[in-house]
Amino acid sequence: MQDRTTNRMLYSLKVAGPQTAAALADRLDITAVAVRQMLGRLHEGGLVAFEDSRESVGRPKRFWHLTDAGNAQFPDNHAGFTADLLASVSSVFGEAGLDRLISHREQATLSQYRAALDPIHSIEGKVEQLAEIRSAEGYMAEARRDPNGDLILIENHCPICVAAKACQKLCRSELEVFQAALGPDVTVERFEHILKGARRCAYRIRPTSKGQLAMKL
Template identity: 45%
Template sequence: MLREKGNVKTAGDAILFQLKSLGEAQAETLARRLGISVQAVRQRLERLFAENLVAYSDRAHGRGRPRRLWSLATGAGSLFPDTHAQLTVDLIGTIRNELGETGLARLLERRREQITAAYSKRFAREPDIARKLTALADMRSAEGYMARVERLGEEGFLLVEDHCPICAAATACQGFCSIELAIFQNLLGPGWRIERQDHLLTGARRCSYRITPQPDVSDQ
């Protein structure tokens, strides 16, 4: 299992994290982002390829040589933590059997309240929406989501989560995904609209959320 992103010790780990975030990339791009030589990156990629952790595809690019794009191999997914996956899935099944869907829904609502309360303390300390979202991404990354914020034009934002540490649980009970969206909307308040754009459970390589100002109905 890989270390957390902030504590990466090897160039190989760093490359795997970059590919997890980017989806696919050339060796030159990886070298630039990591601050090491292209030759060093290529050597690491060859080792990772031999270990069945990365794959590549060569794509035509004009009249020159094809571009070699690297990506994570299927087997690399197990290197990124899925927090207590089987135990969580088993517990969800037990709760369903013992308490039914209504009981499971109550527990999910309690989880939503607890997470919202925890995030709100940090969220409230930040002076503007950009810093609030950066703080949210930091908190999510600390939990294993590999989160970051991207700007969309002058006012919009994209919250990106390149990994889901509770993917097994979310697959067993998609209520986990629903409460996350509700948590984010509650934190942002009525002045902002949040929509899920990408969803790991529907086949996307990441989860992402588009955040834009909510028009004031009174001004329309």
């Protein structure tokens, strides 16, 4: 059984991505020696791996990251069962039946999100609330601004990843739900995607010309 500090290390690698042992030590507030010992055990267990990167003159830095087995330590919301169920729906009811099922899920989710977001007037507040909702659903989400001032919604984990690989319409549906929930004053663009090999899913939210006018008024 993993101890609390080891779980915190796995969580940090999940949320913040590849890090050096020194960075992990600072983040977890423990010694670098203790971090290297834990990384060694996790490496032997197949949960982490490393890549050496030469960023400047001198010795290369070793960056640690989660393996597939490490990522599997986080909840998947019974995604294997969901993937099988979606395959069965498609087999029995055809693609049209599967589309109806996804559409029903999309509308139910949109209704829930709108109920939570509509009372909030600022776009930033809406995105922050959406991040809280998605975190409660297991996506380890956060909202932030990038250096250009764009709002970014980041999801560090995908609890339906197995199902989404089997049915990529689920990902397209989520993007459409975000756009509808946040409203016509913004555009939502996914620029990092787990299913395309990224560590996380990330969405850029920008005001439309109408939204920019509303902000000025």
